[in-house]
Structure formats: C-alpha cells, structure tokens
Amino acid sequence: MSAVLLYALTGAGLFTLGLYALIIHAHLLRKILAINVMGSGVFLILVALGGRTAGAVPDVVPHAMVITGIVVAVSATALALALVLRVQAATGRAELPEEPLE
C-alpha cells in the first residue's frame, strides 16, 4: 500500500466519519465541526492525489485548490457559527427543529 493511497483512504475515512457525525448529532456546533472534518478529509485526498506520480515533483495545482478550499471552508464556518448564535438567540436552542415548518 503506497503512502498516497494511505492518505487517500484516511481522507475518505474522515469524510465518512464527518458525514456520520453530521447526521447523528443534533447540536449545531457539532454539525459544523462534522462538516469541517469532512472538509479536511476531502483536502487530504486532494493533497494526497497530487502526489500521484511517485518521486517526481508533486503537482501544485491540487495544493492551490486546497488553499482555496480552506479559505472557503473558513469563511463558511464563520458564517455558520454566526448563524448558530443567532439561532440560539431566537429559539433558545442551538438545534434545528425536527418538525416541518407549519
């Protein structure tokens, strides 16, 4: 098993884990964390796959992508956190209501 594949599998594992957590946990903060874990998984895969040609200089394009992705993820997380605060202020709970909107 090559290192690349190991990284990729770890990334996929992180992604699945995050997905699982996203679905299971009700608290919004945990959901946001779960999404961030998923994001890390994807970035890991991207970076790992960048080194597909063994020995040679790794492809830089995936790295650029990852940086962009991280920027996006950070801003999205910031927005999400801000929203969580507002939701808590409005409803008193940091959870999404289960029943459909009337």
Add this chain to the structure above:
Amino acid sequence: MQQIPWEVMLILLPLAGAMACFLWPRRTLLFGLISALGVGGCVAGLGWRLLEQGAQRYAVGGWGAPLGIDLYADGLSLLMLIITALVGLGVSIYSIGYFERRQAILFWPLWLLLWSALNALFLSADIFNLYVTLELLGLAAVALVALAGGANALTAAMRYLLVNMLASLCYLLGVALLYHNFGSVDIAILAQRVEASPAVWAAMGLMSAGLLLKSALFPLHFWLPPAHASAPAPVSALLSALVVKASFYILLRLWLEIFPQTGAAPGQLLGVLGAAAVLWGGIQALRQTRLKLLIAYSTVAQLGYLFLAFPLGSSFAWKGSLYLLLSHALAKAAMFMAAGNILRFCGHDRIADLDRVAQRLPVTMIAFSVAGVSIVGLPPSGGFIGKWMLLEAALRAGQWWWVIPLILGGLLAAAYIFKVIGYAFTQAGVLRQTNKVPMSMEWAALALALAALLLGLVALWPLSLMEIGLPFGGSEVDAIQRAEQS
C-alpha cells in the same frame, strides 16, 4: 483594437458594487442601481459579441489553462446571464420599495455579491472554479435568507447552510477524483479525455449527488420550502429563480460535455426522480394554506420538469428543459414578488383569507396570474413552449410515459395556481386593515411576468442563441473532430 473584456466586467462590476455598498452604506441604493444597470449593459455587450463572433474563451490575466483561470461564454451561458440580468434588474427595482433602510444596507451588498457569484459561475470554464463560485453563491444566499430574522428564517438558513456545505464537499470530492484521473479541471479538456471507468462513475455520482442536493431534486428537496418561504420576498425570488438553477446549470454542463457516454440508466433514474418531484411538489403545493409555501413547493415541482430531459437525451429535449428553466426563472421571480406584495398588503399570506385581492391589488394579481400561466404551461407562455418541446421530444423518442408527469404536473399546477386566484376573487368574512404597496413593487412583478409570457412568442430567438457554442451548436473544433472520427 483591444476588445473590452465583458466577461471580467460581469464578475468585477457587481463585486465592486457590493464593496462600495458595504463601504458607503448611505449611498447603497445609488451604487446598487448603478451596478445593476452596468451588469445589464455588460450582458448586452457580451451578447452582441457572441452573436458576431460565436463562443468566446477568455484567459484571465493572460495565464490560460491549466494554471490560470479561463472564462468561457457560449450561447448557454449567455442565456443564463441574460436571465440573471433580467431577474436581477427586476429584483433590484422591487427591493427599492421592499426594504426599509436598515435592511437595505445589508441586502444590497449581499445581493450584488450573489450576482457576481452567479455571473462567475455561468462563465467558468473549469470545474474547480465552479466549486468556488458555487460556494460563494451558497454563502451569499444563506446570508440573504437569514436577513429576514426571526426563528423560522434563521433555522431555515442554518439548514440551508449545512446542506450547501455538504453538497459542496461532495462536489469537491468528485472534482478531486476527476483531476486525479485526467490531470485537468478544464471542461473542454476533460471532455476530450474522459472515458467510462469506475472512477468516472464515482466522480459523476458524487458531483451529481452534491448538485442534486443543491438543485433540490426530489427527495432531496426538504430544505427548499422552508428556506424559500421564510426569506424576504426579493430573496425568495432570487433563490427560486436563479440560485437553484445555477447548480442545475453545472449539472447540465457536466452531463452534456463531460459525461455524455454514461449510458441510459442514470438518465432514466433522474427522469423518474424528476417525475416524482413534479407530482410530489404539485400535491404538496396544493395542500399548502400559506401562499409562499405554496410557491416554494411549486418550485420543487417545476425543478422536476427540468430533469425530464435527462432520460430523453435528445438535443431538442435539452432545449425544452432549458426553455422551461428560463421561463420558470422569470415566472417564479414574478410570483414570489407578487406574493411579497400580497403579504405586505394583507399582512398575512393565508390563501383562504385573500379577500378580493384581485380587485384591490389588480396589478399584482395580474402579475401572479400571468406568471401562473407560464408555470402551468398554458399558451402563450415560455412554459408552454418548454413543455411542448419536452412533450414532442418524449413522443418522438417513443418514451410516451414521460407525457404523464408533464401533463399531470400541469394539471396540478393549474389546481394550485387557480386555488389562489379563486380565493383572490372571493370575498372573505372579516375585513382587515391593509397596507399600501409601492408602485415599483407591483410593476416590477408585472414586468417579469410579462417577460415570461413574451418568452412564449419569441421562442426562436432564445433557441437560436442556444445554438452558439458547445453543448448544442458545437464549436468549430468540435465539428472538425467529429469529421475526423467519421
């Protein structure tokens, strides 16, 4: 002579406008309107050039693929830009009257940012750029939904944000797989390199799943009605008319250019889901007692139509689906605006208590009805043309069973639209206090509704625009390649 880079201006102008609005909140309206008009002008300029010179590719900063960012404009993206500009102008005018000052200084920057993201999305030539623009779009949209305040809007926004992030990550994973296998993210290059393999299947699955989630295809539509119904009216209009269409646009490009040889089964699956969406959304819409929720479920149903082209696969069907997309964008925007007017006027949007709105708010009600005509797909309207093309394509392909959801969906649409109109003509028991609705709000809705209607009479023009460039017309390169193969 140096050509004016309309493409770049289309992205930068609203972005700059958003910045300006953010920095000088007192001049929000001025900057906003200038940007809106400017974007309109840029779209016209780009359209003029496309008509003269065919599809355009523009390397930003002169870098070019694979490292630089390429912008690509063909008939398809031009049409999307035009519709965005039309709806955008309408929404801009509408929002002048809609928002009070405190909300306006939040709305305008976000809206211009959204516009910028949309334009960038439609002009992107590679799938990673599409990811970035998709994220930008999602963030702006979520913020706009949250603008309404209140528990409903905030939880809806939160749900929307989570869905958006999840979908984007799925999409990004797909992008990673494609890049890993073929070494490029440029759509045109990928189109040449891709061949069917498990990796491509996986990428397609992931990207489609993400995009379907964003396009709210049944059964992934759960987030849409609360978000669209609880947002402020201009935002609802934007979300229903444009934002969900953006992800469909990406799906369409991928499907047409990168994964054309994926076989029939996925297409059939999407078709079945689309049909289910049409029926489910229709029934749900009919059940609603609140106007905005009704319209939101109607969006779920109408999005289902778009997917009926996937199993048919013919260029005629794609064009029909696109035509439906265009007319739905205009009509649904008009409809949400009309609903906003009614909400403002009556102070509520309970359908059973509309109480002679038809007489007291005639322009709005005409807008609603005219938009409804297009949604139902009655002639003469853009919706009719699109439906006609899909029907014809289905019958020509011998897949007559797709006629059933098309027709049933139309009947359901008629049922829920006329339910509203019927109550709008009827006197309700209790008289209530009403508020004044500014003229600009009424006429903006009407203008968009009439545009949807007009789309039914000038069909040849958009259809010929679709012929420019890749998916339908085929560029010169493409034609040469095909000649060589045969």
Add this chain to the structure above:
Amino acid sequence: MNWDAGLPLLIVATSLFSGLMIFFLSEKHVVARTTLNLGGAVFKLVLVGVMIWGVFHGHHYEARLPLLPGLDLLLRADAESMLFVVLSSGLWLVTTIYAIGYLEGSPHRSRFFGFFSLCVTATVGVALAGNLITFVLFYELLTLSTYPLIVHRETEVARRAGRTYLIYTITGGALLLVGTVWLYSMTGTLEFAHRGFVAGLLDTHRVSLIVVFVLLVAGLGVKAALVPLHGWLPQAMVAPAPVSALLHAVAVVKAGAFGIVRVVDDVYGVEATTKLGVSGPLAALAAVTIIYGSLRALFQDDLKRRLAFSTVSQVSYIVLGIAIIGPIATTGGLVHLVHQGVMKITLFFCAGNLAETLGIHKVSEMNGVGRRMPWTMAAFTIGALGMIGVPPLAGFVTKWYLGVGALDAGQEWVVYILAGSSLLNAGYFLPVLYAVWFKPAPDSWPDERSFGRFETSWALLAPPVVTALLTLAVGLLASAPFSPLQWARFITTLEYMP
C-alpha cells in the same frame, strides 16, 4: 407586412387592445369605457366585413408568426373561419350592448369588460386559427379569460363554479395538447387542410391516429359539453347573464364544437375519419348527449340551468352533423353553429332581463310574465320555438339538413334521435311558454325595478329583439345568398367535392 397579412391580426387585435385599455380605466369613466367597448366591437365588425369582401374578391388573408422551428402561429381566413368569425363578432356587438345595460351601476365593470374583450379576442383567434397549435393557443386563452367572468360575483358559490369550470377545461386543454403534440410528432405539420393531412399515415399509424382522435375530441368535448364532460356548464350559470350568453352562444361551447368540426374536417378529413371508424362512436356520443341534455333540462326549475342543459343538448347537433359524415349533414352541423348561437343568446338575454327587471330566476316564478314584459317574452318565444325546430325558424333548417343528411348517409337512427329531441325540447319549453302567456300573473314580482318608458331598459331590450329577428331571418331566408346556410353549403362543397 402587407394588408392581406395584417387584416387577420388586426381583427384579433381590435378587441385585445380595447380590452387592455379598459383594464386601466377607473370605474368612473363610463363614457370612455362604453366608447371603447362599442368602438372595438363596431370596428371589428367593419373589418370582418372588409375581410368577407376580400375573400370574395380572391384575397388570401394569412398572417404567420414563427413559434418554434417549423411551427408557426398562423391566422388565416378560410370558409369555416369566416362563418365563426362573423358569428362571434356579430354577437359580440349585441352582447356588449346588452352587458352595458345589464351591469349598469354594478361594481368592477372595468375588470369585467376587460376580460370580456379578451374572451372575444380568444374566440376570434380560435376562429381564425389556421393550424392546430394556434387553435390550442387561443383555446387555452379562452379558458383563462372566461374564468374571471365566471367568478365575477365574488361569492363562494362563484368560486366553486369557477373551480369546477377550470378542472374540466384545463384537463380538457391538457388532453388536447397531448393529442396535438402526438399528432405533430407523427405528421410534422399541423396546418388545417381540406380533407385533412393524416391520410398518408392511415396504414402505418392506425392505432395512434385513433388514440389521438380520441384525445383531441375529448379535449374539445369538454368545452362542447359532450356527455359525460358537460358537468361544468350548468354550474357556470352563476355568472352574470351576458357571460352566460357569451359562454353558451358564442365563445366557449362554440369553440369546442368548432374545434371538433376542424378536427374531423380539416385535420383528419372525412375520409380518414370514416376509415378509422371513429365517426360512428362520435355520432353515438353526440346522440346520447342530445337526449341526455334534453332529459336533464326537463327536471330543472332554475331557468338558466334549464337553458344550460338545453345548450348541452343543442350543441351536440353540430357534432352530430359532422359525425354523420355526408355533405348534407355536415351542412346542417355547420349551420347550426350559427343558428344555435343566435337562438341561445336570445334565450339567455331574456332570462337575464327577467332576472334584472323582475328578479325572476325560476321557471315556477314566470307565470303570466308575458303581460308584464311582452317584447322580451315574444323574443323568448321565438327562440324557444326555434329550439324545438318549428318552421320557419332557424332550428328547423338545422334539423331538416341533419335529417335529410342522415337519410342520405343511410343512418336512419339519427332521424329518431331528432324526433325524440324535438319532443323533449317541446317538453321543456312549451310549459314555460304556456305559463308565460296564459297563466295569471302573481300580485307582485320577486324584485321589480322600474325602467320608465319600456318594460325594461332599452339596452336590455334591443339585443334580444334583434337576435330573435335574426333567428327568424336565418330560417326564413335560409336559401338567400349570404345566408349562413349558403355559406355552410359552400364549405361543404370544398370539403366533399373532388
């Protein structure tokens, strides 16, 4: 664009523009609205006159607007469309005058007259449509523009009636649309042609053609109120009287019947219809409708409902005439398009007069009303006798042609249907006439209003009298040149002669 292409567009546009302008008038501008209404109606009639003149002098009026690649919106003046255009534009003028009188002082008149004009625009469009897609377009427009007229009263009952109307008509429209697209996907053209355009597919696409025929007729049959698709018509009676008159005599019901004429004559052609074996069932359906509608009319005490079921029955004469397949019967069917319109509009005008002047809505309240409103009831009598088929009124000519045509085509059973229907017509009209003229009047009427010199206002009185005279004239002068009968004969010649 030259004059020959412009005229059909102009004829459609006159009422469209006057309608759109009326929307923007406030309630107070009575004079402006009346001017627009009457001006539009008269101008349209003049244009139609010009068009008839032109058709006789060999002009070929045709306007095309590309809709989709290979598919045009086409307005064209041919013999059949002229028949229907003359009917609709002529009766529109009369109905407009009536409506102005009827709605005097009631609210929302701008809205009413706006949609009223749109409705006529759609009808004229249906008449002038040169291909099936144009027909479908105006047919749906008709549905939409009549809906606000039906719910005009703003009551819960009206809303329900409107809903029923829409359920029926939109479903019908959908079926029509499917049929049209299907046909187009087989033939690649939708342009009406004498003797139809499906002949080439008879051997290869037999089943599809039959299914498409059923779809088209079902879609059109909703508006033509063929049993069992007639349920909306009696309910739609909640609308004001001019609307009922318009729905029954000119616009909606006629559009359906006219559509069936088009399908049989100009889409399939009589030959193909016969070969496919669909004419027999269609005729049977029409016959059932004729009898059923008359039977139901017998049971109704509400005057307008009785008239509505009478319409159900009478409109099917048109379908029957077409479905018998034969030159004489077709003539009968076509001419009934005009005759039924003139007669039924008279009856509805009179029913409206009774309601508006005396507050009478029921047959049982009509005792002795002939003494109070002799002119109105004289018109009503002529219309009713015409419906029964008493010579020399319009209905007689129709029944004559249908009967002779049926014998000519070897379908004797139709004669019995005609006889039974006449009997039933007499059964539900003559008691009314008897009550009106010979029963003693009650001491007071339910809700009497005074209109000064005449028995009611002149705008309410003149239209029924004029249409009653027309009923007499088209029957009495049936063989004169330019009569509807001669025109129908001319159409039939085109359809049947080699």
Add this chain to the structure above:
Amino acid sequence: MNEITSALLLLTPLLPVVLAFPPLRSRISHPCYIALLPAIVLLLVPSVVPIELPWLLLGSGLGVDGASRWLLAMSVVIWTAAATLLPKPGNHAADNRFTVFFLLTMAGNLGAIVATDMVGFFSFSALMGYGFYGLLVSGGDKTARRAGRIYISFMIAADLLLFEVLLIAASTTSEMAFESVRLAVSGSASPGLYVSLVLAGFALKAGVWPFHSWLPLAFRSARPAVALLVGGVPIAMGLLGMVRWLPLGEITLPGMGLIIRILGAAAIIYAIVAGVKRSQLKLLPAYTAMIATGFFSIALGAGLADPAVWNQYGNIPYFFIVSLGFGMVIVVAAICWLQTDHHAPAAIVKQEDDPSLWIERCAGAVVRWGGKLGCETLPRLRSAWLAKAGSLLQVCAWRKAVDAAEYSLQRWILAITLFLLLGLVTVFLAAM
C-alpha cells in the same frame, strides 16, 4: 300585372303577420279585415302566375290554382265571419293578445293554402297550429286550456311525423313541390311508410277519430269566434294536407285503403253513438265534423285502394273540404245564435277535477321516476367528486400520510447516506 299578383301572393300571408305586431296594428282600424284584403283581391284576379321564392326557407313557392281558389274563398268567408265576432278593440291585454293569435293563425291558414311546396305548407301549418293553440287557450277557462293542451300535444306529434315525411321526401327527390314529390314517392320502393306517416300526421292535426278528443272540449268552451274557425282552420287544413301530400291517383295500396275505410266507418259510428249519448247542442259541431272526416276517410281509402276511383273524383275532395268548412260555419253560427238569443239549456257536464292530461301525468311520472332512479343525482355526485379533488387532499388520512412522508424526508438520513455511501464505495474501488 304579374308583379302585382306576385305581390298579392306574398302579401296574403305576410300582411296578417305584419299586422300581428301590436304597434303596427294600433294605428289602423279594423286590422282583422284589412289583413284579409290581399286574399280577397287575389280571388278577383282571374289568372295568377305562381311565383318561385328560391331564397325563402329551403326554396319555396306560392301560387293559386283552381282548387285552392275555392279554398281561399272559403277561408276568406270564414275569417270574415270570425272577425265580426271578435270583441271590440280595446286596451284590454287579453283581447289584444287574442287578436295577435287571430292574425297569426290567419296568416298560417292563408299561407298554407297558397303554398305550392311541402316545406312551405309545413311551415305555414305549423304557424297556424301554434296560433290556433293560442286562440284556444287565450282567455279560455279550464276546459279550453285542457283542449289546448291536447291539441298542442297532438300537433307536436303530428309535426314530428310530418317532419319525418319531409325527410323521406327530400331523400327521394330534391324538388319539394307537391307534384314532383307525388311522382317521386309513387315511384319509390316503399311508399307505404310515407303514406302511413302522412295519414297519421294529418289525422292528428285534423282531429280525425281516434285523435278527436280535443274537438268536443274546444267546442264546449271556446269563444264563438274560435268555434267558428275549428272547421275551417285545423280540420280543413289537415284534410287538405292529406290530399296535397299523398300520391293519390298514382299508387295502389289496397291493404291500407281498406284499413282507412274501416277507420272512417268506425269514426262515423263512434260519432253518432257519442253524439246521441251526450246530446248537447254545443257539442253538435264536433260530432258533425267527426262524421264528415269519417266520410272523407272512406273516400280517401277508396282512392288509395284504386287510383282510378280517385282520378274520377277530380276536384271533388277540394269541394268537400270547402263545403265542410262552410257547413261548420253555418252550424256553429246557428248554434251561437240559438244560444245567445234563446238560451238553449245546456246539459250539465261532468267537470274534470284534475286538469292534467294523461300524457302529462305520464311525463310527470317519468320525471319523478328518473329522479328517484338517480338520473338526477348521479352526475351531480360525479362532478362533485371532480370538484372536490382539491378538498379531498385535505382529508385527514391523506394529510397524515403526506405529513409522515415529508417528515421522513426532513430527517433525510436515509437518502443522503445511501447516495454518499454508494459514491464512496466506488471511490475505493477506483483508487485500488
């Protein structure tokens, strides 16, 4: 000259119709006499050229020949006589209406006489029939209304039958003039149907036994002017129709001839018996008329059985009709005179309590029966179903099912997980 006679021919039926309009009539005195003027002048013109009116109805013609001249003369006399019995013109509404019906009936009668084709005759006799119904009923009592109802029921049935006759005639020949139809029908394959329909139709119109039931009622209750007209108008025109429409003298139908003769004889016997049984002066004309029509039937039957016999008659049938008309006038006038001046005692007649006719009772029963059977409710139910499609969705069970489904979608665990796990599995497959 020709133009003048043509105008007169047209005016003969037209003038009474025109004068029937109250506004036109109110300006002139004695409208009922003036309406007869064209007919009178026409009688004085020695030779009248028939006119063709191709634009009228389905192509009609008017004309006067030897036989119809006599008929016209009779009609003029009868109508003049009846007009003298009319009440003085006043503003009373019922009288005003009576005059309208009077003139309309007159127009129909005169028109039927001068018509030279079947459609024209049919139309005019229909006008006459409806007008006469108005005369019978207008201002009359219960019995008169009952007579009117029987009469109009018979007349509608007769019109239906005669309409069939017209259709048969039209399908055998394109020319609807009496002569050509007569020739065409006698040459056709089965004239039996045609002949029996004509006979039945006109027997209904003329009150020939067994369709006589309205006749005694009419004579018992009608005004003198109307009673005077019964013989000359419905009966004479019915008999005239038989003579004009049947291909007499051309075909031989012995069986039918025999039946008709038997019916005629039965009518005579019935009339005598009934007349004797209810010896009432006022009813005398009714039974006289029945006897006369019985004789006419016997003659007709003989003519049908053997054309030669009919051809021997020549114009005798017309004269018979004319004399029947005159005779009836005289009888009725005499009775009127007797009653008004000598107060002849009238027998007490059993008054019917239930004014409805058996046919109306039957129709009523059918209506009620149909209502019970569900003819009334079924369609309403069905349209209600359709109309309630929307509200059906609000029904509880539906709503719960839909809610439950939507709720499970809201949870969205299943769908997303499936989608993504599928994708991931493939990812691993690809990467391996």
